[in-house]
Amino acid sequence: MAAPKTRAKVDAVIVGLGWSGSLMAEELTRAGLRVVAVERGKWRDTATDVPPSVDMDELRWDRRRGMMQPQAVETVTFRNTPTQKALPVREWNCFQFGWNVGGAGTHWAGMTWRFNPWDFEVGTRVRQRYGTRETTPGLQLQDWGITYDEIEPFYDRFEKIAGTSGTAGMVGGQKRPGGNPFEGNRTAEFPTPALKDSRWMSMFRKTTAEMGYSPFTIPAGNISTAYTNPLGVRMGPCTYCGYCEMFGCGNWSKSSPQACILPALTRRDNFEVISETEVLRVNLAADGKTATGVTMIDAKGNLWEQPADIVVISAYQIDNVRLMLLSGIGTPYDYKSGMGTIGRGYAYQTISGASLFFENERFNPFIGGGALGVQIDDWNADNFDHSGLGFIGGAGIMGFSTGGRPIGMADAVPQGTPRWGSAWKRAYRDNYQNAATIFNQGTSFAHRDVFVDLDPAYKDRHGQALLRVTFDYNENDRRMAKFTMDKAAEIGRKVGAKHIETFNSAAGANTPYDQRSTHTTGGAIIGADPATSALNRFNQSWDVHNVFVMGASSFPNNGGYNPTATVGALALHSAKAIIERYVDERKPLVAA
């Protein structure tokens, strides 16, 4: 292969232009830095790629995953335990990677959560409240090195950029009616009011309130009303179209890099996007302590080098860790000795819940939004006393209305119903208006035997090692899932379902083909101690100080929430430190 051509040096190169990359690019270019973003996927925009003339296509976007990164481009290998041989995940699966400008932020659902303050400090708080009484062996519980209160202003900024719709539960130390009473303190209300309730949401809300819980509308990046964000970008009201998660939004209503950031960013002369080009590795200086830039390959197979003073890796959790390992940044984690940090702290999301079937209901399930739902947090985080339960953590329990797309719902019939023939047709017709789901989105904690590293056998299309995922649910998370599943079933009975079927992803061995959640976390985690974290609290590599890594790869544990607002807040927090300190100091921002 021909030697790489070298481009002109810039202040910062950003690898991957999803949510994290776009936020970082916006901050750095506004501060005057020259920035090049390299994105593996195509340029994609609302009016030209997902307008309402093509968007409402379940087969194309949902079943065939028209917007997602194919496994042929890159996949992971998977195994449940370190002694098994990992094999490639060949088909569409739970890892629904983005690969366009906008990243997975184009096809995400839009639930825009702040983590609970407890999630940031599980190490300390669990020790203080329970000692080791409720924890199972092997858990790696540790603090993030940054608290909720420190990250709060950046959550606020993210919500304002995204236009998030919701009802606050706690502002300026005061409880607010209708909001989440367990949420951390907020400096401000949500930028736009909460979405409306569907029929199913109002039933879930009423029943859970009667049970003594505190239901509230899920904070949504499907925004409820027209809005202009701080970057001067205008968004339109969500139409409850029901073609949301897995789809783009043709209404400029879903918070996304396209709808919220790129229109402002692309007008700046100090910003450049190179799309359809993949970064192969970060190049290090001879002493290994700084990066010199990246090597990348374009769609025609030409190699290029992009020199830069700062390298931001924002290629999504999986590729963030993979690029660090491929580039020799930091020490790979070894589960046997517990040494090394890159690949340590991988976690997922622990899902359980209940499928409900009613009679003579009319849910009109096609009215929906990716983030349209009501939740209770009474059984999430440490919002309840875990003494004697044998686990820590919990789940947000939600009743959602994401849409009623008919290929996907075809199995929403009670168990025991034939899956084909006239009996199935009749059952499907009868249940289409009568089926609802209670979904528990649970915490996931890092464990000694769960990690990611480079696969020794399988390669991507460029001959580089795939990332190997070694994952199964730990005992703590299995107990939590069962506990919250029973709570969901109880709500189902109280709400009047005629037939209830519980589900629990953590009941057996995990498989990537269980597609109830896409949220992978960890592998390049932040922390206060370089022995147990890959990055400091500013998402700066402990080992190579001009490399900053953005994404859910930073999370030492996953909360009972979707990740993206926390991803965004951490990126904004990091950007501030780069602009205000790193560009002058050029050294580790936290002494090791």
Next chain:
Amino acid sequence: MKRRTFLAIAPAGAIAAASTAAILTSETPRATDVAFDALPDAGTGGFLNSAEARMVGAAFDRLIPADDLSIGAVEAGCVTFLDRQLAGNWGHATTRYRLGPNEPGTPEQGDQSPFTPRDRYRLGLAAMASRAHTDHGKDFADLPPQTQDRILAAMERGEHGADAKFFFAMLLQNVREGYFADPLYGGNKDMAGWKLVGFPGARYDYRLEIDRPGEDLKLAPISLMDRA
């Protein structure tokens, strides 16, 4: 800002799309033509031979039969749908990770075979045909419906082997897709599938309807084809 894709040669449409930078709030006029690859690909078909198409049709009509509720799968166009899918990217498994080695794994690790959907159909239909001849001396399509049902149910339960079980799942997935996907892909004739369950199709705005919870909205379905 500058935008580059290092694509030296790109179709004319790509360049047109690339030159419409995403400036939503400025006063700058901008083209809003859909990008060259944004339109759906309805496909052309031509994979199944006539015997295969007849056999798939017989199976599909047992999976989604004509009855008092709605038309059957064949009349709805599901075989046409399938043939187009098999002739296109899906049939060729262009998105699948296909590099070896192909080794059997645990159930959690999923399908490790080198087969594409085209391979699955060619092999799966041949196996069904020979079994029908061995056991019943007839083409599958010429067997009585009850016998066809018994064969399909045995495949579903795995009694005819792992490959037949896998193939059954694919048949069921595809017939449902054909019956409920937008009619532009060749199935769901007259939106029969959507009418069966009461799905209003390619509508994009329920801001008024969300204020009428629990009501029968009586919304006639519409297809993306209506907008072409």
